[in-house]
Amino acid sequence: MPKNALYAQSGGVTAVINASACGVIDAVRAHPAHFGTCFAARDGILGVLREEIIDLDQEDPLTLAALRHTPGGAFGSCRFDLGDPERDPRQYQRLVEVFRAHDIGYFFYNGGGGSMDTALKVARIGDLMGYPITAVGVPKTIDNDLDATDTSPGFGSAAKFIATVVREASLDVESMHTSSTRVFLLEVMGRHAGWLAAAAALAQEYDGQPPMLILFAEIPFDQQKFLHHLHLTIERHGYCVVVVSEGLKESDGTLFAVAQSHDVYAYTQLGGAAPRLADLIKRETGHKLHWAVVDYIQRAARHLASKVDVDQAYAVGKAAVEGVVAGHHSFMPVIRRQTSVPYRWSIDRVPLERVANIERSMPREFISPDGYGITQACRDYLRPLIEGEDCPPFENGLPCYPRIRGVLRPKRCPEFTIGTD
Amino acid sequence: MPKNALYAQSGGVTAVINASACGVIDAVRAHPAHFGTCFAARDGILGVLREEIIDLDQEDPLTLAALRHTPGGAFGSCRFDLGDPERDPRQYQRLVEVFRAHDIGYFFYNGGGGSMDTALKVARIGDLMGYPITAVGVPKTIDNDLDATDTSPGFGSAAKFIATVVREASLDVESMHTSSTRVFLLEVMGRHAGWLAAAAALAQEYDGQPPMLILFAEIPFDQQKFLHHLHLTIERHGYCVVVVSEGLKESDGTLFAVAQSHDVYAYTQLGGAAPRLADLIKRETGHKLHWAVVDYIQRAARHLASKVDVDQAYAVGKAAVEGVVAGHHSFMPVIRRQTSVPYRWSIDRVPLERVANIERSMPREFISPDGYGITQACRDYLRPLIEGEDCPPFENGLPCYPRIRGVLRPKRCPEFTIGTD
Numbered sequence: 001m002p003k004n005a006l007y008a009q010s011g012g013v014t015a016v017i018n019a020s021a022c023g024v025i026d027a028v029r030a031h032p033a034h035f036g037t038c039f040a041a042r043d044g045i046l047g048v049l050r051e052e053i054i055d056l057d058q059e060d061p062l063t064l065a066a067l068r069h070t071p072g073g074a075f076g077s078c079r080f081d082l083g084d085p086e087r088d089p090r091q092y093q094r095l096v097e098v099f100r101a102h103d104i105g106y107f108f109y110n111g112g113g114g115s116m117d118t119a120l121k122v123a124r125i126g127d128l129m130g131y132p133i134t135a136v137g138v139p140k141t142i143d144n145d146l147d148a149t150d151t152s153p154g155f156g157s158a159a160k161f162i163a164t165v166v167r168e169a170s171l172d173v174e175s176m177h178t179s180s181t182r183v184f185l186l187e188v189m190g191r192h193a194g195w196l197a198a199a200a201a202l203a204q205e206y207d208g209q210p211p212m213l214i215l216f217a218e219i220p221f222d223q224q225k226f227l228h229h230l231h232l233t234i235e236r237h238g239y240c241v242v243v244v245s246e247g248l249k250e251s252d253g254t255l256f257a258v259a260q261s262h263d264v265y266a267y268t269q270l271g272g273a274a275p276r277l278a279d280l281i282k283r284e285t286g287h288k289l290h291w292a293v294v295d296y297i298q299r300a301a302r303h304l305a306s307k308v309d310v311d312q313a314y315a316v317g318k319a320a321v322e323g324v325v326a327g328h329h330s331f332m333p334v335i336r337r338q339t340s341v342p343y344r345w346s347i348d349r350v351p352l353e354r355v356a357n358i359e360r361s362m363p364r365e366f367i368s369p370d371g372y373g374i375t376q377a378c379r380d381y382l383r384p385l386i387e388g389e390d391c392p393p394f395e396n397g398l399p400c401y402p403r404i405r406g407v408l409r410p411k412r413c414p415e416f417t418i419g420t421d
Numbered sequence: 422m423p424k425n426a427l428y429a430q431s432g433g434v435t436a437v438i439n440a441s442a443c444g445v446i447d448a449v450r451a452h453p454a455h456f457g458t459c460f461a462a463r464d465g466i467l468g469v470l471r472e473e474i475i476d477l478d479q480e481d482p483l484t485l486a487a488l489r490h491t492p493g494g495a496f497g498s499c500r501f502d503l504g505d506p507e508r509d510p511r512q513y514q515r516l517v518e519v520f521r522a523h524d525i526g527y528f529f530y531n532g533g534g535g536s537m538d539t540a541l542k543v544a545r546i547g548d549l550m551g552y553p554i555t556a557v558g559v560p561k562t563i564d565n566d567l568d569a570t571d572t573s574p575g576f577g578s579a580a581k582f583i584a585t586v587v588r589e590a591s592l593d594v595e596s597m598h599t600s601s602t603r604v605f606l607l608e609v610m611g612r613h614a615g616w617l618a619a620a621a622a623l624a625q626e627y628d629g630q631p632p633m634l635i636l637f638a639e640i641p642f643d644q645q646k647f648l649h650h651l652h653l654t655i656e657r658h659g660y661c662v663v664v665v666s667e668g669l670k671e672s673d674g675t676l677f678a679v680a681q682s683h684d685v686y687a688y689t690q691l692g693g694a695a696p697r698l699a700d701l702i703k704r705e706t707g708h709k710l711h712w713a714v715v716d717y718i719q720r721a722a723r724h725l726a727s728k729v730d731v732d733q734a735y736a737v738g739k740a741a742v743e744g745v746v747a748g749h750h751s752f753m754p755v756i757r758r759q760t761s762v763p764y765r766w767s768i769d770r771v772p773l774e775r776v777a778n779i780e781r782s783m784p785r786e787f788i789s790p791d792g793y794g795i796t797q798a799c800r801d802y803l804r805p806l807i808e809g810e811d812c813p814p815f816e817n818g819l820p821c822y823p824r825i826r827g828v829l830r831p832k833r834c835p836e837f838t839i840g841t842d
Contacts, residue, residue: 012597013593013597015589072592072595072596073596073597076595078599079601080600164819167819168492168493168722168822169717169721171721172434172717173717174497175494175495175497175498176494176499176500179464179499180499272696275693292714292715294718296594296602296711297586300589303589304725386818389812396807397808397809397810398624399585399588399589
């Protein structure tokens with residue numbers, strides 16, 4: 001009897017992570033000689049530890065198919081890292097206990113660089129604990145900071161949303177600037193890498209159009225230089241659209257949002273590079289301004305997904321399973337770009353070691369010499385990733401996002417307390 | 422020879438104000454026996470005072486047609502109120518000077534309640550200054566606070582965007598809540614009226630899904646009661662989505678964002694009910710949370726416009742012109758609802774006096790008894806306004822929004838300094 005397969009989602013979710021789930025589920029079911037049943041853990045690796053195993057055979061096939069156009073993590077995600085197996089074998093014994101109880105031989109973990117480390121640790125359980133498990137990663141991150149792949153599913157759709165709303169809001173500011181708002185700030189995600197901020201530049205149809213200034217996580221903030229460029233931009237265009245990475249840093253490496261907070265607030269504030277920057281600009285220039293923070297909205301905006309991104313999300317899920325069928329293990333499918341115009345890509349594999357806990361920043365040659373824009377090379381890289389529309393169905397004016405039933409398999413193992421206690 | 426028509430945009434722009442421009446331009450051109458040429462003022466009434474009159478005959482007809490799907494104010498908008506004609510006749514003399522120089526006999530002003538006051542003042546120029554001008558308002562506001570109309574163009578599209586992104590981001594929070602974010606805050610526009618906050622409730626498919634607390638501009642903030650409801654919601658559902666009007670007020674009428682700032686900041690901050698509320702929740706509950714502020718994005722999101730809204734925006738522009746042809750003046754077209762299911766509406770007219778400087782709040786019976794949600798009556802009212810999709814064309818993955826050339830007519834009047842000096 002072939003062993004069962006277990007799929008789980010990890011880390012910050014995206015508009016297309018469920019499309020990867022579809023790819024995994026469809027491919028597992030397409031290979032009945034190789035796999036038993038396809039299960040999903042609730043809330044990532046936590047669901048394995050808690051023995052919360054969703055029985056996908058209890059789901060309506062139409063619902064599972066509709067996950068391809070549904071944002072969020074349908075099975076629940078988690079932010080949780082497994083401990084060191086040498087120092088804390090308890091978690092690993094538990095994983096084996098649960099895997100064995102449900103006859104699980106294949107584990108597909110859908111996440112970013114940190115989650116690939118978890119997948120790698122699970123992959124080593126065979127050697128460590130004598131229980132054979134094939135563990136494979138499925139890439140996902142809106143931050144685009146996974147290494148060794150042309151891009152990561154989730155990024156293209158977030159990039160398309162950001163470029164679209166920047167183009168739209170810029171038309172708004174342009175309308176208002178002679179008697180009202182002169183500066184519009186948008187804060188986008190990206191703790192360590194400025195890929196999403198860079199994507200805003202796709203809103204430009206030609207040079208000089210908004211966004212005029214981008215503040216990347218990779219380029220330390222220089223207040224005087226920034227205010228000078230802001231001044232020049234407003235003199236020339238009458239207004240300025242600024243896009244700022246949440247991960248913008250001061251020259252000493254402190255987060256801009258935190259450093260600015262310490263200056264003026266009684267206690268450390270929650271994030272918010274945009275309101276901090278708004279305070280600074282207001283104080284130093286007196287310009288009327290507006291600011292926006294898109295936060296989760298940018299990574300959940302399935303209504304505006306990139307078709308390329310949806311296709312790639314499904315493809316990496318399918319490739320993870322097909323790689324296993326072909327005899328591979330401990331790998332993550334990656335996207336290889338053949339050509340940019342037209343965008344041609346294929347799927348390859350890299351070992352989990354190659355991507356676990358590694359973060360890819362923007363190359364300096366993708367950022368313009370002055371540090372506030374992107375180069376043609378970056379534009380050529382980004383443009384194909386937002387191509388094509390893939391609208392979800394709408395009903396009563398809103399997108400339809402079905403929910404899974406999430407019926408859990410009966411528990412067979414004793415209770416388990418998570419933690420290092 | 423028939424007199425020329427002048428169209429202008431005023432106040433905060435919307436995703437569909439340019440559709441109203443199309444309606445006006447098309448209808449003026451359809452009645453050559455009644456109107457001469459159709460002009461547009463740059464930046465609203467300021468463009469009239471400055472004699473910045475855009476010659477629409479210099480625009481590509483395809484560009485003008487494409488305004489129907491282009492957000493922002495294509496001709497520029499302004500925040501500017503005319504002074505009292507008795508005390509400051511200078512501005513009115515100037516208006517007459519410019520109207521006369523360009524043979525303008527018809528003025529169509531596209532804006533909200535404040536702009537209708539401007540339209541009314543222009544309408545009275547005939548009596549006051551002896552220059553006959555027919556002035557008509559065209560309704561517009563995302564705040565939905567214009568009186569005497571079922572809704573105002575701009576609101577439906579902003580409402581659809583808000584409900585959509587709340588539905589999407591809620592799925593994200595639901596995925597994350599067991600090991601990470603438990604509260605998601607979204608700040609929406611609405612200085613005095615909570616209509617946009619109410620629209621977020623359309624994201625709910627059935628009662629309590631997603632679990633949501635709405636903080637309306639109309640209901641004074643009660644910290645203890647709010648924290649209690651937040652606690653109950655998280656206990657029951659594991660997470661909570663909070664939607665807050667930027668115009669949320671304390672019981673003494675102070676803006677929440679401002680009042681909270683005074684407590685903890687060294688000086689008065691820019692707006693930001695969401696970050697202030699985030700601080701409060703973090704301090705009082707310790708829950709991990711995320712917050713977003715959509716600001717201009719919500720009113721510029723033409724990529725997700727409501728078809729009903731676009732149709733109504735065009736219709737009120739057309740009706741403004743056709744009302745004039747039928748011999749009416751000093752009016753604003755309004756939308757009358759015949760039935761909600763299916764949504765049937767028609768266009769009527771009200772005198773400008775009926776709508777100038779009047780703000781419509783949410784009726785109390787539209788807000789649930791506990792103050793944190795909407796009633797069925799409100800849902801029935803809102804639902805039709807977001808119906809239907811009306812996608813702009815996309816190219817290279819982004820919506821195409823053409824720009825007008827904006828060629829100004831040669832100036833015929835002396836320079837003029839705006840202001841009450």
